[in-house]
Amino acid sequence: MIESLNHNSFQVADEVLAVLLCLSCRGRLDQRDGELVCAECGRKYPCVNGVIRFVEAQRYAGSFGFQWHVHARTQLDTKESDRSERAFRRRTGFRPDDLAGKLVLDVGCGMGRFADVATRWGAHVVGVDLSLAAEVAARNLADRNATIFQADVFQLPFAPESFDFMMLPGLLKPGGRIAIWLYSGYNNWYKMSDLYRKVTRRMPPKLLHKLCWGVVPLHGIHQVLKKIPLVGRPASGALAYMIPMAHHPDRAWRILDTFDWYSPWYQSKHTYEEVFRWFESCGLEDLRVIEQPIAVQGRRPLYPEVGRLQDEKEIGQCVE
Numbered sequence: 661m662i663e664s665l666n667h668n669s670f671q672v673a674d675e676v677l678a679v680l681l682c683l684s685c686r687g688r689l690d691q692r693d694g695e696l697v698c699a700e701c702g703r704k705y706p707c708v709n710g711v712i713r714f715v716e717a718q719r720y721a722g723s724f725g726f727q728w729h730v731h732a733r734t735q736l737d738t739k740e741s742d743r744s745e746r747a748f749r750r751r752t753g754f755r756p757d758d759l760a761g762k763l764v765l766d767v768g769c770g771m772g773r774f775a776d777v778a779t780r781w782g783a784h785v786v787g788v789d790l791s792l793a794a795e796v797a798a799r800n801l802a803d804r805n806a807t808i809f810q811a812d813v814f815q816l817p818f819a820p821e822s823f824d825f826m827m828l829p830g831l832l833k834p835g836g837r838i839a840i841w842l843y844s845g846y847n848n849w850y851k852m853s854d855l856y857r858k859v860t861r862r863m864p865p866k867l868l869h870k871l872c873w874g875v876v877p878l879h880g881i882h883q884v885l886k887k888i889p890l891v892g893r894p895a896s897g898a899l900a901y902m903i904p905m906a907h908h909p910d911r912a913w914r915i916l917d918t919f920d921w922y923s924p925w926y927q928s929k930h931t932y933e934e935v936f937r938w939f940e941s942c943g944l945e946d947l948r949v950i951e952q953p954i955a956v957q958g959r960r961p962l963y964p965e966v967g968r969l970q971d972e973k974e975i976g977q978c979v980e
């Protein structure tokens with residue numbers, strides 16, 4: 661468990677330390693003087709603001725760093741709301757009994773709302789994010805069985821076959837399960853937002869966030885339009901097509917989700933065919949379509965001779 665005892669001290673649980681590897685030489689990492697140090701080549705991974713850094717910058721993910729600092733707790737479940745837990749069930753198909761006692765990897769964890777759910781279900785979660793959202797997740801999950809790193813999905817510091825539940829087949833233990841949820845490649849309604857995003861992703865995040873407050877009056881206009889007989893609903897549909905936005909009943913979620921949609925530099929959409937092809941090429945079995953598109957679950961075979969990933973090169977392909 662990572663414990664933010666103060667800003668730059670930490671304690672990584674033995675269970676997590678056992679699966680960590682140096683990015684340069686794949687050597688074992690030790691904890692020393694508030695940082696992780698490679699036992700083989702001596703490379704150091706500092707702890708800054710309570711998070712071990714495996715990258716030096718947020719790269720293209722700066723908008724997420726901004727968004728999760730502004731909306732640090734907006735989507736975190738509370739006594740009054742279990743929205744994130746319901747979304748987690750819909751997008752992964754996992755249930756509490758699946759995750760209890762397991763080591764779970766959450767890649768792109770953001771401010772940690774799904775890691776929060778998995779720890780409540782009894783998992784030990786390792787959360788990874790490229791952006792400074794990692795700092796927010798570490799704060800949100802400080803009293804949980806969770807370890808947060810700032811790291812890049814394309815260069816992760818973990819040994820193969822380390823996790824029971826997660827997103828990347830190469831790191832799955834035999835018998836471990838993977839769940840992914842992606843934006844849908846079937847939705848024609850995304851055409852206009854794809855066009856606008858060419859401009860909005862270049863805006864300073866603060867300015868774009870202010871613009872996203874426009875969803876508050878727009879939501880009101882939709883509500884009024886829908887009450888007008890015959891023409892109201894088509895008019896609301898046309899407005900939604902021209903100005904795609906989040907329609908969540910909660911105002912803060914609406915602003916956050918709209919910013920999340922228009923700010924990223926990259927936003928790829930996918931189909932079930934693609935995801936099934938990826939999973940099959942990685943030797944996964946028991947593929948299942950989960951409730952919310954595009955969500956798919958699969959399992960790494962228990963027996964090594966079936967679908968075994970032979971070496972790290974193949975594992976790398978499955979990460980991508």
Ligand SMILES: C[S@@+](CC[C@H](N)C(=O)[O-])C[C@H]1O[C@@H](n2cnc3c(N)ncnc32)[C@H](O)[C@@H]1O
Pocket residue numbers: 721724725767768769770771772773774788789790791793811812813814920
């Ligand atoms: C749409 S947000 C989802 C956050 C969280 N899973 C949730 O649903 O609340 C995507 C997250 O992926 C992170 N991300 C993007 N590229 C990444 C990469 N190469 N490696 C790790 N994380 C990345 C972003 O910083 C961002 O926090």
